[in-house]
Amino acid sequence: MxxxxxxxxxxxxxxxxxxxxxxxxxxxxxxxxxxxxxxxxxxxxxxxxxxxxxxxxxxxxxxxxxxxxAMQTLKLDSPEAKVTYPGGELFEITVSQKISSLKELTSLLERLGIQYTEFVSDIKNLKQLKAVETIDDFRIFGNFLDVSVTADKVNIKGKWLVPSGxxxxxxxxxxxxxxxxxxxxxxxxxxxxxxxxxxxxxxxxxxxxxxxxxxxxxxxxxxxxxxxxxxxxxxxxxxxxxxxxxx
The missing domain is CATH 2.40.128 (Lipocalin)
Incomplete structure (x- = not known):
């Protein structure tokens, strides 16, 4: 496999x-x-x-x-993503991929290990999106994603946590x-x-x-x-x- x-x-x-x-x-x-x-x-x-x-x-x-x-910081080690850390609690991810639908974007986020996304901006406009992290309809305050989609790239910047198990x-x-x-x-x-x-x-x-x-x-x-x-x-x-x- x-x-x-x-x-x-x-x-x-x-x-x-x-x-x-x-x-x-x-x-x-x-x-x-x-x-x-x-x-x-x-x-x-x-x-x-x-x-x-x-x-x-x-x-x-x-x-x-x-x-x-218990939750933990997001471990970003996907081979398809370029990951940088601007400082503090923020991360920035760039992926070379063409995105044409919200479903494709959600699938990409899941491959990166990003779950519990709730988009709070206009989802019809895939160029600029904002998401917050929610679990069972309750927000994790302060956590967010700013997503920018261009012709062949996706840029994701934000602060996120994942379950620690x-x-x-x-x-x-x-x-x-x-x-x-x-x-x-x-x-x-x-x-x-x-x-x-x-x-x-x-x-x-x-x-x-x-x-x-x-x-x-x-x-x-x-x-x-x-x-x-x-x-x-x-x-x-x-x-x-x-x-x-x-x-």
């Missing part, structure tokens, strides 16, 4: 096994916290007194006590930290802008603390978290299990 075909088959098989592992962890019967409407309103009022405005409609009433799981920690068995508690903690966040600010959105997903170097294969526990987005574009992350600020 051709070695490249065997290698591609093994990558796909390994990825499929890890998908099953992660889905199993994400679909466990976790405890759920339900926040009373009065608590949400009280939180909005406290924030307002401290110069922070938020529409109570964007504050989730429910949150599950999800656990972290090791089950993550099962840290907290108690009820999850309430979102309202996290918002109160945000008041004293040393990194937030001072003065009047507006919280534009809150989203649940995953975050990989300590991810700083793409060139070296490293493993991380990706933790469930809440992303707090300001109208200025700034984002802050809090561990959904214990309310810890993730820097």
């Amino acid at each position: 051709n070695w490249n075909k065997l290698k591609t088959f093994l990558i796909v098989l390994f990825s499929a096994l890890n998908i099953i592992l992660i889905i199993t962890m994400l679909t466990k019967d976790y405890k759920e916290a339900v926040i009373p409407q009065q608590t949400i309103q009280d939180t909005v009022d406290v924030l307002k007194k401290r110069g922070i405005t938020i529409d109570k409609a964007i504050i989730p009433e429910r949150s599950k006590n999800m656990e972290g799981f 090791v089950e993550g920690e099962d840290e907290d068995k108690a009820e999850p930290c309430q979102v309202t508690s996290i918002l109160i903690e945000f008041i004293s966040n040393p990194d937030r802008p001072q003065g009047k600010i507006k919280i534009k959105n809150m989203e649940f997903g995953y975050f990989a603390p300590g991810y700083t170097l793409a060139e070296k294969v490293q493993s991380f526990i990706v933790v469930p978290c809440w992303e707090i987005s300001l109208d200025t574009g700034e984002k802050f992350y809090y561990d959904a299990r214990n309310g810890e600020y993730l820097r």
Whole structure:
């Protein structure tokens, strides 16, 4: 059997096994916290007194006590790809191949070991595409791909993680930290802008603390978290299990 075909088959098989592992962890019967409407309103009022405005409609009433799981940096050693590292957590891949459909592009990404892609730009325009990494419909915050397609080349730049094949920690068995508690903690966040600010959105997903170097294969526990987005574009992350600020 051709070695490249065997290698591609093994990558796909390994990825499929890890998908099953992660889905199993994400679909466990976790405890759920339900926040009373009065608590949400009280939180909005406290924030307002401290110069922070938020529409109570964007504050989730429910949150599950999800656990972290293990992932690692993407190991890029495909013979068809030229790989460089611009610095820090970013990688850049160039592949000489003609792409004429999203299906062909997705197939190329999978051969490179890139899974869980969700395209968030206009997929009809194959010249410039942007993708984010999602697992079971939850984003891994900060991970992205910028894809540029020309006549005979594909350029991929971004930050990405893949399953490490090791089950993550099962840290907290108690009820999850309430979102309202996290918002109160945000008041004293040393990194937030001072003065009047507006919280534009809150989203649940995953975050990989300590991810700083793409060139070296490293493993991380990706933790469930809440992303707090300001109208200025700034984002802050809090561990959904214990309310810890993730820097």
